[in-house]
Amino acid sequence: MSRRIVLSVTAGVVVLGGAGAFALAYAGDQQSPVLTHSTARYTAPDGDRDGSLTFTTDVTASSDVKSVKVLAWPAHSSFAKKGLTAKDMAAAESAVCKPSVGDTERCTYKVTITRADTDGSPRGLWHVAVLATAEDGGTTLDTKTADFTVM
Template sequence: MSRISVRAVLVSLGGAAVIGGVAVAGMASATAPAQPAVDSASARFVAPSGDTRGAFTFAADVADDSGIEKLTVLAWPKASGLDVTAEEMERVEEDAVCERVDEEKSTCAYTLRITEREAAEMERGEWTVSALLTARDGGKRFVPEAATVTLDF
């Protein structure tokens, strides 16, 4: 799904899709798990103002004993009733940028800039960010509610 397709789907549910991140430093555990893990996930929204674009951000620490291939994220308004599944997340093409901490651990971040027009179309209230972590060995970890953020601007 392209960025435009993701937005089109969520706009029809009452909001624009936003996905994002800022880097989070370090990992909480000393060793990586045998199964993919998503930890310390957070989301934040900064509303646009004047000529300055806003941003919706998402960040997480991730780990797997085989290493990390990618972290896919999708944000959606909780009031929409959308119940994202792992299978649906497989079709989302919005991946965070991951920086390797070591062979097994990475910090991942994604930022999507938001215009005033896009923000005006977004549903106010609580938004949920779902995440799908894919490890190098093909292992996956789906976190349906990796983070939440409230849009109340």
């Protein structure tokens, strides 16, 4: 093998190795979003008045918040037995997020609850699951970020 080919191969390995190290370093900088101050407020329908579920959380992500999915689920359900996954959250509804302070966004999910909704729903403890995704791809899944009770 000529000396030029050996030098070219060595240089290529160094460049590719450097690119790989950079990619690993960048991937190492990826941080999962952080959820704080999560609250759920449930109001049951009363007479002719609809009820509601309002969930609010602060999401901090250094690369901005891409999406926040929210799912309310009864404590005595199949999710309690098998565990809730990010895949289960794919079809969940999105919260509306607005900038708050620094890298933090205040995210709110609100849904109207009708008498028909409560007639077919389990009573007792419910959990709110959240899947937060940052622009850099980092994710956080909290399956019990807040609780509420359906009477």
